[in-house]
Amino acid sequence: MRARVSMLVAARQDVAAARGLVRAAHAAAEESRIETRRRYEVIRGAHDTCLAALTDAHETARDEIYDVFHREVVARTGLLGRLASTCAPGPSGAPWPAWRPAATARAGLLRIGTIAVDEDAPVVPALIPLLDRAHLEITRDRDDGVGRHRGPSTADGLVAGLLLRALGGAPAGDLRLWVYDPDRLGGSLAAFAPLAAAGVLTFVGPGGLTAMLDELVEHVRRINETVLAGRYATLAERPGRRPEPWRVAVLLGDAVEPAPPQRAQLDRLVRTGVACGVHLIARDLPLAEHPDVERLHLTGREAFCDTAGVLPVRLDPPPPAEQTAAVCRELAASVTAEPPPARLTDLVPARFWQESSAAALTAPLGVGPDGAPIEVTLGDDPPHALIGGPSGSGKTNLIYAWLGALTTRYSPAELALYLLDFKEGVSFARFAPSPRDPSWLPHVRLAGVNVNDDREFGLALLRHLAEESRARARAAKRYEAGKLAELRAEDPDGHWPRIVAVIDEFQVLLGARDAVTTEAAALLEDLARRGRSQGIHLVLASQDVSGIEALWGRPGLVAQFTLRIALPKARRVLAETNLAADVIPRHHAVINADSGTPSANRIARLPDAGDRRAWQALQERLWHARAAGSPPPRLFDGDAVPTFPDAPPEHGAVLGELIDVRARPALMRMDRAPGRNLAVLGTRGEEAAAVLTSAARSLAASWPGARFSVACPDASLAPLIAPLRAALPAAAFHVGAAVPDLLAAVAEDLSGPHVLFGLALDAVVPSAGTHPRRGPIPPLSAMPAPGGGDPLRTILERGPERQVHVLGWWRSVARLRDALGGLAARFDAIGAWVALDVHGADLAPLTPSPGGPAWFPRPGRALCFDRATDRLPRVIVPYAVGAGS
Numbered sequence: 072m073r074a075r076v077s078m079l080v081a082a083r084q085d086v087a088a089a090r091g092l093v094r095a096a097h098a099a100a101e102e103s104r105i106e107t108r109r110r111y112e113v114i115r116g117a118h119d120t121c122l123a124a125l126t127d128a129h130e131t132a133r134d135e136i137y138d139v140f141h142r143e144v145v146a147r148t149g150l151l152g153r154l155a156s157t158c159a160p161g162p163s164g165a166p167w168p169a170w171r172p173a174a175t176a177r178a179g180l181l182r183i184g185t186i187a188v189d190e191d192a193p194v195v196p197a198l199i200p201l202l203d204r205a206h207l208e209i210t211r212d213r214d215d216g217v218g219r220h221r222g223p224s225t226a227d228g229l230v231a232g233l234l235l236r237a238l239g240g241a242p243a244g245d246l247r248l249w250v251y252d253p254d255r256l257g258g259s260l261a262a263f264a265p266l267a268a269a270g271v272l273t274f275v276g277p278g279g280l281t282a283m284l285d286e287l288v289e290h291v292r293r294i295n296e297t298v299l300a301g302r303y304a305t306l307a308e309r310p311g312r313r314p315e316p317w318r319v320a321v322l323l324g325d326a327v328e329p330a331p332p333q334r335a336q337l338d339r340l341v342r343t344g345v346a347c348g349v350h351l352i353a354r355d356l357p358l359a360e361h362p363d364v365e366r367l368h369l370t371g372r373e374a375f376c377d378t379a380g381v382l383p384v385r386l387d388p389p390p391p392a393e394q395t396a397a398v399c400r401e402l403a404a405s406v407t408a409e410p411p412p413a414r415l416t417d418l419v420p421a422r423f424w425q426e427s428s429a430a431a432l433t434a435p436l437g438v439g440p441d442g443a444p445i446e447v448t449l450g451d452d453p454p455h456a457l458i459g460g461p462s463g464s465g466k467t468n469l470i471y472a473w474l475g476a477l478t479t480r481y482s483p484a485e486l487a488l489y490l491l492d493f494k495e496g497v498s499f500a501r502f503a504p505s506p507r508d509p510s511w512l513p514h515v516r517l518a519g520v521n522v523n524d525d526r527e528f529g530l531a532l533l534r535h536l537a538e539e540s541r542a543r544a545r546a547a548k549r550y551e552a553g554k555l556a557e558l559r560a561e562d563p564d565g566h567w568p569r570i571v572a573v574i575d576e577f578q579v580l581l582g583a584r585d586a587v588t589t590e591a592a593a594l595l596e597d598l599a600r601r602g603r604s605q606g607i608h609l610v611l612a613s614q615d616v617s618g619i620e621a622l623w624g625r626p627g628l629v630a631q632f633t634l635r636i637a638l639p640k641a642r643r644v645l646a647e648t649n650l651a652a653d654v655i656p657r658h659h660a661v662i663n664a665d666s667g668t669p670s671a672n673r674i675a676r677l678p679d680a681g682d683r684r685a686w687q688a689l690q691e692r693l694w695h696a697r698a699a700g701s702p703p704p705r706l707f708d709g710d711a712v713p714t715f716p717d718a719p720p721e722h723g724a725v726l727g728e729l730i731d732v733r734a735r736p737a738l739m740r741m742d743r744a745p746g747r748n749l750a751v752l753g754t755r756g757e758e759a760a761a762v763l764t765s766a767a768r769s770l771a772a773s774w775p776g777a778r779f780s781v782a783c784p785d786a787s788l789a790p791l792i793a794p795l796r797a798a799l800p801a802a803a804f805h806v807g808a809a810v811p812d813l814l815a816a817v818a819e820d821l822s823g824p825h826v827l828f829g830l831a832l833d834a835v836v837p838s839a840g841t842h843p844r845r846g847p848i849p850p851l852s853a854m855p856a857p858g859g860g861d862p863l864r865t866i867l868e869r870g871p872e873r874q875v876h877v878l879g880w881w882r883s884v885a886r887l888r889d890a891l892g893g894l895a896a897r898f899d900a901i902g903a904w905v906a907l908d909v910h911g912a913d914l915a916p917l918t919p920s921p922g923g924p925a926w927f928p929r930p931g932r933a934l935c936f937d938r939a940t941d942r943l944p945r946v947i948v949p950y951a952v953g954a955g956s
């Protein structure tokens with residue numbers, strides 16, 4: 072029992088202990104729970120605080136990022152907008168309300184709509200590439216034809232906008248269009264129809280696709296072969312004006328797959344077209360995969376394209392049809408108008424005088440249809456040029472252009488020019504100094520203007536060139552040189568420029584059957600033959616068929632002129648079968664370096680080189696670049712009266728200016744020898760007085776110690792003495808009745824030096840009984856002594872050997888003959904004469920050539936002959952020697 076009780080007690084104690092433990096554990100657990108709870112509360116509080124802080128920070132960061140993003144978007148879209156207006160200037164990018172055509176000649180990007188990147192950001196124009204950059208393929212989700220029968224679909228509106236922008240930005244005629252529209256037969260782009268009349272647009276019918284593609288493929292082949300010619304990869308990289316128009320073929324597909332041959336041609340164009348400016352715009356007609364293809368896909372009024380990537384493009388509305396048609400009409404009008412002339416600056420090199428003429432002279436004369444300069448060469452082949460064209464066709468202008476191109480390339484040491492214009496006018500005067508413009512073209516040695524009737528001047532030029540040719544032949548022989556290049560190499564210190572002699576209206580030289588024509592033709596033929604290798608080149612121009620025909624009669628001569636230049640409507644310059652000159656437009660020329668055979672034709676558009684101010688600016692640059700001391704050209708102006716030279720050359724009587732290249736004075740030497748008298752013949756008193764006054768001035772200056780007397784037996788002509796009074800202030804003057812006494816006194820005492828000037832000496836009345844015609848004829852036994860007893864005749868016949876000379880004016884040859892003894896008189900006493908209005912036949916007794924010289928009197932010119940020095944009479948121009956000059 073006890074045991075049971077103690078067991079019970081023990082059990083109770085254990086239970087109590089256990090309870091105690093449990094209670095303690097419970098208390099501890101409670102405590103721990105409370106602690107944990109407290110901690111939880113702390114952590115939770117901290118978490119909330121963090122979360123709130125994080126949320127704040129997040130929101131702040133997000134706001135900041137958004138602000139930055141927004142600013143960036145605005146800035147970048149603004150930049151993009153500016154970039155877009157640079158890439159698509161003017162008509163390529165302007166929105167329709169502000170759109171105007173303006174040729175920028177810049178191919179490239181064209182606007183189709185806008186891209187809205189951000190609501191607040193500026194709108195960015197959406198641009199796509201076309202000319203020189205891409206073909207376009209336009210596809211669409213479904214038929215977007217809001218009006219298949221009522222107006223253009225979105226796709227066709229897009230095409231219309233692109234075409235108008237491309238047309239409006241290209242120079243007129245530089246873009247050609249083909250439109251293949253089998254569905255609506257051109258109706259889709261009807262507003263462009265005015266271009267068709269000008270040949271800018273071709274509507275291609277449903278059966279015309281093959282022909283159109285073949286034609287475009289052929290263009291690509293030709294451009295590759297002849298325009299790019301292996302030197303350029305694309306037309307766009309070729310410098311200068313665009314030589315070929317862009318060609319754009321618009322293919323408005325009807326969802327029918329083209330036939331295989333058509334597809335093959337399309338694929339060729341896709342691969343090769345862009346480099347040659349041939350482009351496709353294909354709607355509903357898939358193009359082959361190629362980097363040159365820009366793809367556009369339309370969904371409603373939105374589009375996605377390769378250039379904009381994922382950004383949708385809001386398409387512009389189509390251009391108003393009236394605006395399109397008006398622009399096309401204007402464009403058609405300017406395309407059908409005549410082409411604008413090329414510019415003189417197109418022919419001028421960037422740096423002057425860089426070329427050597429040793430081998431040839433090569434310079435552009437105009438611009439070809441492909442925009443490239445048309446170069447013309449004068450050298451061994453072709454050596455000489457023939458230019459033809461009716462009056463007003465532009466020969467003078469062509470010569471100016473040619474000279475501009477030559478003289479800017481070759482320095483005066485390389486090129487010398489002789490320029491002669493036989494027609495009335497002063498076309499070459501601009502190359503010589505004038506009171507208005509002191510500059511001259513430093514290459515020009517001689518410029519002849521208003522040469523008109525002075526064919527002798529042409530002859531003088533040819534003689535001068537013949538002399539130069541002989542000098543070159545001698546030098547070539549010395550150095551054993553066959554042609555100019557060899558001579559220049561052998562004689563580097565020699566001065567052997569190439570010579571170009573231009574003779575405008577040259578037919579005047581060859582137009583008569585006289586000695587001038589005979590000599591001119593012979594000289595021309597000789598020069599043409601030898602000049603080829605000597606660097607002497609002839610350029611003959613004529614407006615007149617007869618001019619060319621004057622040459623045609625001389626096959627030896629014409630064969631040398633292998634370079635032919637024909638202006639519009641020129642006759643007989645080219646070969647008979649060559650009709651090109653009949654069809655070229657104004658301001659163009661056919662240039663043919665093979666004697667005019669049709670296969671050698673090149674057509675050049677000529678610049679307007681006539682503009683005086685443009686020319687003057689060019690000439691002044693050349694003039695400033697001339698070598699120090701280089702002389703101005705000799706200007707021969709057929710309408711001008713030359714002034715008496717400042718320094719008469721040597722002892723003798725100056726009678727006038729010789730019509731020659733150097734403008735030398737005609738000089739009569741006053742030797743102590745029989746016959747040294749001068750007779751001025753004809754009725755033109757003032758010119759006779761001018762000749763005698765020139766002689767008086769020069770003798771007064773060159774013959775110190777000489778005595779001078781002036782006789783004018785006809786008192787009514789006394790006013791003609793005035794210039795002689797000015798020239799000979801110390802002379803004794805005898806007028807009217809005083810003359811016979813003077814003559815008698817001089818004849819009585821023939822002691823010189825004494826020069827007797829006489830005006831109208833035929834008016835002297837010889838003393839009765841002594842005049843061979845008027846007086847009684849004396850018996851043979853009573854024949855007068857030399858001089859016939861007539862004082863004047865005595866002086867003429869006996870004076871010169873005693874230095875007493877007569878320089879007199881007789882009004883006809885017959886009257887001079889009277890003075891010398893009548894019908895059978897000899898003219899030995901007259902060693903020199905100047906004929907004014909006296910016909911050649913009348914001068915027969917005074918000249919060595921039978922029948923007299925070929926001389927037809929003309930005002931301001933005289934024929935002059937000095938037996939002591941001249942082989943043939945020469946033409947002179949009396950100097951202006953009025954009392955005041």
Ligand SMILES: Nc1ncnc2c1ncn2[C@@H]1O[C@H](COP(=O)(O)OP(=O)(O)OP(=O)(O)O)[C@@H](O)[C@H]1O
Binds near residue numbers: 413464466659677
């Ligand atoms: N390429 C051109 N571009 C613009 N104008 C031109 C051109 N060629 C000629 N002209 C103009 O045509 C007119 C006639 O030209 P030019 O005097 O050269 O003809 P021409 O054949 O020499 O005539 P003529 O024989 O009657 O003197 C001039 O007014 C000239 O300015």
